[in-house]
Amino acid sequence: MAKSNTFTSIKLPSGQLPSGQIFFRRERFSFFRLIVLLCVFPILQGCPQDRIPLLEEENTELKKLGAKQESMIITLQEGNRVFQEQIDRLNQELREQQKELDQKIKAAQETGQGLAVERHALTQQVTELTRENRKLTNDTQWLRRQRELFRQSISTHISGANAQTFTIGFSPMIEATKRALLQHGYSILAHMATDQKAVFVTERKTSASPSLELPGFRNQYLLVLEGIGQHATTLKVKAHYEKISQEGKTLGVSDNETADIELRMIRAVEEILQESANTGPA
Secondary structure, three states, X not given: OOOOOXXXXXXXXXXXXXXXXXXXXXXXXXXXXXXXXXHHHHHHHOOOOOHHHHHHHHHHHHHHHHHHHHHHHHHHHHHHHHHHHHHHHHHHHHXXXXXXXXXXXXXXXXOHHHHHHHHHHHHHXXXXXXXXXXXXXXXXXXXXXXXXXXHHHHHHHOOOOEEEEEOOOHHHHHHHHHHHHHHOOOOEEXXXXXXXXXXXXXXXXXXXXXXXXXXXXXXXXXXXXXXOOOOOEEEEEEEEEEEEOOOOOEEOOOHHHHHHHHHHHHHHHHHHHHHHHHHOOO
């Protein structure tokens, strides 16, 4: 029987390789892994050892930064808590004020009639005060007119009086004039003063005649003081001087006798000023 030279083909399942080819592929994969390891190992061995402290320092800085951020977060949380407490307190005060306002409004509504009565009374008071104010205004205007008439009268009566200017302020001059009048027995009948002008009118002083040879007298002073700046004052003195006999008759006097009476009062004021200067502080 003749041998056949034909080969029988063996079919393998789909996707399955022959065993030799499978071994070849496995060996090739193992070889490839070996090559990769041989290449990577020198790289890993080549990492410098001096980078380790640097990494540790960076880790320390990161830890510090983390701690600082954590502290900042805690601070912010504490601030938020304080702000929230303040907001709660303000809200509580607002609620209390609103409650108090509501109570006042309610009380006002309940006493509305009483408020109306009170308003009527206040209206009457305002009307009365307005009437009184109008009267006071008219009185003030009348007083101003009277003062102006009085000034004009003083200007007329002081004409021809004796005068002297003293180097002293207005207020000290007024005090010295009052003292001089008091020392010589003259009471003040009328007195008017402003910031820079003062007028004194004395009571009429009478002295009876001591004998037939010596007459008595009757005198009344009009004194006007006018301030000149801060350190000077003019004193004007007008005397209404009369001589009286023992029988009570009025005797005539000369202008020189009247002028002498006026100058006596000026000298009396001057003596008071000198006494004050001598007894004053050194």
